[in-house]
Amino acid sequence: MSLSALLFCLLLAAMVAFVIGFWRAKRLSPDNPRAVHSRPGYHGGYLALWTALPAILVLLVWSAVEPRFIQAEVESNLPAQVLEGSEGQIGLAMGVVRSVATGLERLTPAEVAAAKASPKEAQRLFESKGVVIATPPNAVVIASAEELNNIRHLSRLAKTAVAAFLAIFGFIFAFRKLSPNLRARNRVEQVVILALMAASSVAIMTTVGIVLSVLFESVEFFKHVSIIDFLTGTIWDPRFASAGDAGGQGQFGLLPLMWGTLYISIVALVVAVPIGLLAAIYMSEYAHPKVRATVKPALEMLAGIPTIVYGFFAVVTVGPFLNFVGSEIGLVIQPTSVLTAGIVMGIMIIPFVSSLSDDIISAIPNALREGSYGLGATQSETIKRVVLPAALPGIVGAILLAASRAIGETMIVVLAAGIAANLTLNPAESVTTITVKIVSQLTGDLEFNTPQTLVAFALGFTLFILTLGLNVYALYIVRKYREQYE
Amino acid sequence: MVDFSIEPGALNSSLAAPALPTGQPVDYKITARNVSVFYGEKQALFSVGIDIPDRSVMAFIGPSGCGKSTFLRCFNRMNDTIASARVKGEILVQGKNIYGPDVDPVQVRARVGMVFQKPNPFPKTIFENVAYGPRIHGLAKSKGDLEEIVVKSLQRAGLFNEVKDRLDGEGTGLSGGQQQRLCIARAIAVSPEVILMDEPCSALDPIATAKIEELIDELRENYCIVIVTHNMQQAARVSQRTAFFHLGYLVEEDTTDQIFMNPKDKRTQDYITGRFG
Numbered sequence: 144m145s146l147s148a149l150l151f152c153l154l155l156a157a158m159v160a161f162v163i164g165f166w167r168a169k170r171l172s173p174d175n176p177r178a179v180h181s182r183p184g185y186h187g188g189y190l191a192l193w194t195a196l197p198a199i200l201v202l203l204v205w206s207a208v209e210p211r212f213i214q215a216e217v218e219s220n221l222p223a224q225v226l227e228g229s230e231g232q233i234g235l236a237m238g239v240v241r242s243v244a245t246g247l248e249r250l251t252p253a254e255v256a257a258a259k260a261s262p263k264e265a266q267r268l269f270e271s272k273g274v275v276i277a278t279p280p281n282a283v284v285i286a287s288a289e290e291l292n293n294i295r296h297l298s299r300l301a302k303t304a305v306a307a308f309l310a311i312f313g314f315i316f317a318f319r320k321l322s323p324n325l326r327a328r329n330r331v332e333q334v335v336i337l338a339l340m341a342a343s344s345v346a347i348m349t350t351v352g353i354v355l356s357v358l359f360e361s362v363e364f365f366k367h368v369s370i371i372d373f374l375t376g377t378i379w380d381p382r383f384a385s386a387g388d389a390g391g392q393g394q395f396g397l398l399p400l401m402w403g404t405l406y407i408s409i410v411a412l413v414v415a416v417p418i419g420l421l422a423a424i425y426m427s428e429y430a431h432p433k434v435r436a437t438v439k440p441a442l443e444m445l446a447g448i449p450t451i452v453y454g455f456f457a458v459v460t461v462g463p464f465l466n467f468v469g470s471e472i473g474l475v476i477q478p479t480s481v482l483t484a485g486i487v488m489g490i491m492i493i494p495f496v497s498s499l500s501d502d503i504i505s506a507i508p509n510a511l512r513e514g515s516y517g518l519g520a521t522q523s524e525t526i527k528r529v530v531l532p533a534a535l536p537g538i539v540g541a542i543l544l545a546a547s548r549a550i551g552e553t554m555i556v557v558l559a560a561g562i563a564a565n566l567t568l569n570p571a572e573s574v575t576t577i578t579v580k581i582v583s584q585l586t587g588d589l590e591f592n593t594p595q596t597l598v599a600f601a602l603g604f605t606l607f608i609l610t611l612g613l614n615v616y617a618l619y620i621v622r623k624y625r626e627q628y629e
Numbered sequence: 630m631v632d633f634s635i636e637p638g639a640l641n642s643s644l645a646a647p648a649l650p651t652g653q654p655v656d657y658k659i660t661a662r663n664v665s666v667f668y669g670e671k672q673a674l675f676s677v678g679i680d681i682p683d684r685s686v687m688a689f690i691g692p693s694g695c696g697k698s699t700f701l702r703c704f705n706r707m708n709d710t711i712a713s714a715r716v717k718g719e720i721l722v723q724g725k726n727i728y729g730p731d732v733d734p735v736q737v738r739a740r741v742g743m744v745f746q747k748p749n750p751f752p753k754t755i756f757e758n759v760a761y762g763p764r765i766h767g768l769a770k771s772k773g774d775l776e777e778i779v780v781k782s783l784q785r786a787g788l789f790n791e792v793k794d795r796l797d798g799e800g801t802g803l804s805g806g807q808q809q810r811l812c813i814a815r816a817i818a819v820s821p822e823v824i825l826m827d828e829p830c831s832a833l834d835p836i837a838t839a840k841i842e843e844l845i846d847e848l849r850e851n852y853c854i855v856i857v858t859h860n861m862q863q864a865a866r867v868s869q870r871t872a873f874f875h876l877g878y879l880v881e882e883d884t885t886d887q888i889f890m891n892p893k894d895k896r897t898q899d900y901i902t903g904r905f906g
Contacts, residue, residue, distance in 0.1 A: 510749035
């Protein structure tokens with residue numbers, strides 16, 4: 144049976160086992176159900192787990208390691224001249240063997256005999272069954288393929304037998320343990336907790352995996368370009384080397400990109416922090432609860448707009464508008480500039496600042512406000528001198544979270560910041576950011592073996608370190624502040 | 630906000646409001662007439678009237694939800710901070726109606742200080758906690774003045790000796806009893822005429838409570854103090870006069886001795902003997 148069919152059968156068996164366990168538990172002590180330690184459902188679960196779980200685990204492990212063993216076995220029987228070749232050649236030969244094996248499965252015994260007789264005929268037959276092979280397979284290849292098929296067949300049989308044995312044995316073992324004293328609930332819940340742990344570790348493992356893969360590619364990049372040059376270089380000129388253009392490696396200075404990223408983020412914060420904070424103060428301190436209930440979700444909706452739409456907005460509306468205003472007052476403001484990208488990004492992160500700050504200000508205990516009012520302070524004095532200072536650490540945390548969001552933002556800057564890696568102080572000029580350069584280095588059909596593409600991973604890693612640092616620091620501040628009032 | 634009409638509940642009150650002595654010299658620090666409070670549709674206080682003398686302690690007692698805290702919060706217009714609350718009637722502090730049309734609640738609260746149930750020091754230093762009121766009201770001409778006010782207030786609150794070495798430490802770092810005395814010092818620092826205390830000891834242990842009670846007894850020499858308490862022994866210990874509230878009505882008000890030894894109303898008697906409440 145195939146793996147999916149086996150798994151399906153095991154699940155079915157588990158269901159049956161559950162019903163049996165449930166039924167059995169109800170009859171353990173029919174007169175006094177309380178004398179049974181666990182409820183019938185847990186007995187059913189216990190039986191079901193013992194039936195299916197060991198078999199499933201063994202099957203999964205088996206299926207994971209099986210291909211490697213089979214490959215090694217078949218490979219060792221390949222002719223000596225193939226084995227002497229490079230790793231690539233062996234891989235190629237194995238690929239052909241695998242294709243032929245698949246083809247053989249689809250042939251009738253008569254056709255198999257015909258295929259063995261003539262390589263040309265074999266190729267034609269395979270093609271007619273949907274398996275395309277580049278070279279006509281000779282007898283050696285077909286023999287290897289047959290061996291492959293045989294081993295696979297054997298393995299599948301063994302797997303089925305082992306699974307059936309484990310399921311039956313597990314069922315009997317567990318069924319004999321069913322008794323009023325069996326701590327079935329505790330056992331089942333242990334398994335459930337393990338499952339919950341596995342689920343929560345998926346996210347963490349994925350993060351770790353992504354970081355590691357980016358890290359390894361970055362290390363690869365730093366074999367081509369020194370890390371010092373990367374971190375301190377002021378010129379970004381990766382120069383996609385055309386074929387045969389030796390020495391055309393280009394320069395990978397991070398600083399112009401880093402500066403562009405930070406500059407745009409600073410402009411964004413200059414826009415978002417005052418607006419967001421004032422909105423938060425209004426919502427939490429002055430607005431009628433009904434107003435707050437409408438305004439807050441409306442502001443949070445800003446966060447739901449896809450950033451590419453902000454990008455349109457920047458390119459179509461804000462850029463030309465700034466350009467027009469600039470020309471009216473005698474300034475040259477490029478349509479794609481620090482200002483354009485920064486302002487639009489600022490609008491994008493307003494809800495992060497306002498919503499989080501509003502939560503934090505609302506969490507300040509009312510007792511503090513009353514204490515201040517009780518001393519004859521006005522509402523604005525109370526807000527300025529008591530509420531905001533008390534909320535400050537949390538607000539700083541909220542701003543840092545917004546900043547890390549701005550630093551990692553891509554689509555707005557791709558459209559609105561420009562692609563020239565300028566190291567400029569003039570906000571009317573265009574700059575570029577780390578994220579923009581990652582996009583431009585990886586766009587197209589590329590191989591990941593040149594510094595030009597690998598640099599994207601180094602950039603990504605830099606970005607990751609930057610935002611991770613900000614996030615950790617922000618969360619630390621927010622948490623520290625929360626402990627103070629809970 | 631002033632309403633001279635007699636509420637239906639007024640007839641039930643044992644203190645059916647006597648006519649207000651207009652133009653006569655003020656005998657009492659606080660005079661309340663026909664005070665009713667509504668939270669939305671619900672009436673929490675029914676036409677209560679009371680006279681509170683200066684330089685003494687008046688205790689408000691009564692079962693939970695009887696309106697004593699609500700009434701207390703009328704004296705510094707703290708109920709104004711609750712959107713749904715409405716206050717009717719007249720309360721004179723030093724002869725001036727604090728619910729008059731030209732009165733700003735903020736000014737009232739500078740004259741009538743308040744200490745809350747749970748100590749609520751600001752998350753600032755001890756010094757800044759006490760200096761908060763004087764600063765916003767501009768009471769100190771110079772830094773030296775401000776320091777003097779702070780030290781004097783802490784001394785009066787009986788806290789100075791405990792914190793004199795750490796005035797720049799966080800106010801929230803003090804123990805519960807110290808925090809409450811800090812809040813009293815904070816209230817004293819703006820030189821109020823009246824100090825309201827809303828169950829000031831309910832969150833404190835017996836030793837800290839004893840200290841606060843001692844302090845109340847000392848402060849009585851200079852201030853008019855109104856204290857809400859659930860603890861009848863406390864009312865007996867610290868107050869000269871006691872008012873008993875029940876279901877939003879003022880049932881009985883008299884000298885503390887009279888209330889505890891010889892209550893006139895059956896409900897008062899039942900409450901102080903522990904039959905309900």
